[in-house]
Amino acid sequence: MKKALVLLASAVAMSGAFAQQASAPAAAPSGTAASAPAAKAGHERNVEDRIAYLHSQLKITPEQEPQWKAFADVMRGNGQTMGELFKERRAATNLSALDDMKQYATIAQAHADGVKKLVDAFDPLYNSFSPEQKKLADTTFHREGGAEGGRRHHGKGKSGKAAPAPASDATVKP
Template structure:
């Protein structure tokens, strides 16, 4: 569960466009992001005193998802007519949006994390730690 939450929080992206229309996929992605926000809120045991900072984390997650969804929608709409350069450019734009979104999420989460008590920081650390070690 925690790997799914962390992956969703960090990536907030979806590439399952072939199975449904872009609008349907985007709506489903919005719902998925909201589910991840709710689950992470619960797992991190966000207190009423932390709600304002948590709201900034959740907003960053939503903004990331929206930015990525918009770019993926554009890729989907233009896929048949893109040149190789346009295709690579759209991937670069996605990568940049992901990087920008990750930085915004980091800033919001760092502010929240800094004020957490040590026991809650441990819960957060565990939530963000991979379930299995990365292969060397």
């Protein structure tokens, strides 16, 4: 069960990672009508790409499809929630330090809520896995450093030195 929780925490990291990836295209031509739909489409494509990758990597069987669908739907919902919160964060200008902290707290709480939902959805799926699939899941999530490809944030990196604190809206990472 502990491994499943670690796996799920890694997987929910996707939600924030996808939202952060979507922020780059949207931030470029600020104020253009086409930039928001393009960013949303890119974000949704990233979520769907990740879902398809995991489906293939974990060798989901037809019998596991109902559990998989529930898990994938939670991933989509989490990605949508985080994407909207990051969009609001990018749009907010001239925030006071207090308002900025409140906004960060909202995002962090949404992330925590998303992790819980993902754990709840992944538990029955993981428990339906064959020993080979469990090993694939454990390796897939561990090897990739979760969903963010091993990026380091908050805390100590491989060198043992504290990692620098992020300085933008990309600070919200699991």
